[in-house]
Amino acid sequence: MIKFNSLVKLHYSISNVDKIIFESTFSSEPVTVRIGDGTLPRKLEMTLYGLVVDSNQSMTLEPKDAFGLRDKSKTQTLDINMFPNKKMIKVDNIIEIDVKEKDGTVRPSFAMIKQVNGKDVLLDLNHPLAGHTIIFKVKIVDINE
Numbered sequence: 001m002i003k004f005n006s007l008v009k010l011h012y013s014i015s016n017v018d019k020i021i022f023e024s025t026f027s028s029e030p031v032t033v034r035i036g037d038g039t040l041p042r043k044l045e046m047t048l049y050g051l052v053v054d055s056n057q058s059m060t061l062e063p064k065d066a067f068g069l070r071d072k073s074k075t076q077t078l079d080i081n082m083f084p085n086k087k088m089i090k091v092d093n094i095i096e097i098d099v100k101e102k103d104g105t106v107r108p109s110f111a112m113i114k115q116v117n118g119k120d121v122l123l124d125l126n127h128p129l130a131g132h133t134i135i136f137k138v139k140i141v142d143i144n145e
Contacts, residue, residue, distance in 0.1 A: 002051045002143055006035045009142040015135045017060070022129060030141045041066050044136050055140045063131050070131035076111075080119045089113060089121055094128065 002008055009032045013024035025031055033039045035048065043065040047057055063069050083089055091113055099109040111123040 002035060002048050002140070003145065004036045004049075005145075007144040008033055008035060008048070008140060011139045011141060013137045014129070015137075017133050017135065022134075026139070041136075044138075048138070048140075051140050053140055053143055056138070057140075058135065058137045060133060060135050062133055066134045066136075067127040067129040067132070070126050074125040075114070076123045076125065077120050078123060080116070080121050083121070089116055091116060095123075097123070099125065 009030045011025045011030045013021055013026055015021045035045060040048075041061060043061055044059055047059050051057060080086065080089060083095075088095055093113045094110050095113065096108055097111050098106045100106050109125055110128075111125045112128060113121060114124045115122040
């Protein structure tokens with residue numbers, strides 16, 4: 001039975017309310033997560049407590065409970081010359097960039113190219129599913145307590 005700190009192997013899918021699947025492990029290998037470590041959205045994690053192997057769960061999460069609301073402050077305009085591979089600079093492409101944190105550390109992050117206007121490239125650093133109501137489906141494969 002799933003409880004706090006359980007190591008859970010599961011299959012999952014993430015879709016929107018229009019049934020468009022963004023990600024799924026059902027046709028590949030399951031993933032392993034530790035309950036309580038913050039890997040899963042809190043509301044989803046709470047619905048897993050008490051489940052056993054072979055249980056199925058489906059939950060609809062509002063944006064604030066899933067990948068967050070869209071945050072306009074998470075956009076950035078960069079000069080196109082800052083990109084070594086200009087062929088990747090196309091609207092809707094997702095690229096990996098280094099982001100400097102307030103404490104000065106640099107971490108990799110993903111950004112979607114929202115607009116290219118001459119030499120200016122507008123990047124959106126919100127999670128691609130931010131602002132979307134999503135449906136999580138999970139099937140519990142194994143539980144180690």
